[in-house]
Amino acid sequence: MISSFEIPCSISLIHSHVTLMIMGSQLILFQEVWGRSFCRTIEKLVEVVQEYPGEVEHIFSPTCVPLVRCAGCCGDENLECHPTLTANITMQVCPSNMTVKFTGYARSQETYNYGH
Structure with missing residues (x-):
């Protein structure tokens, strides 16, 4: 039997930057990392x-x-x-x-x- 679960995920705007929140950890997307480097x-x-x-x-x-x-x-x-x-x-x-x-x-x- 396969059980399914939801991963808490939200997109928020912080200082005009898009970030992805997955299970309490912040993932900064490649374009954002590239642009800030x-x-x-x-x-x-x-x-x-x-x-x-x-x-x-x-x-x-x-x-x-x-x-x-x-x-x-x-x-x-x-x-x-x-x-x-x-x-x-x-x-x-x-x-x-x-x-x-x-x-x-x-x-x-x-x-x-x-x-x-």
Whole structure:
């Protein structure tokens, strides 16, 4: 005897992306994965001391700040994802509510890597 059962399945729109929910797990479809893997800017948490290595005598709080950075894959080993437009961002951090300037990336694109 063959028994049948229903697999809970729903399609939902999250941030304008179509996702498929199967038994509580999220399946991101190939086109979505492909489209989100290209070179682009995204917000990343960056350690303050990574941006200011000479300031090790300070203990910053927070230790990380949200900055927009380049990320993604180019699909060709001769290409790399690099910023094409940057902007200075001043953030207030502790100690003593000091202000620290960071460079944020406003736009990224693939460029030829001359090192290969």
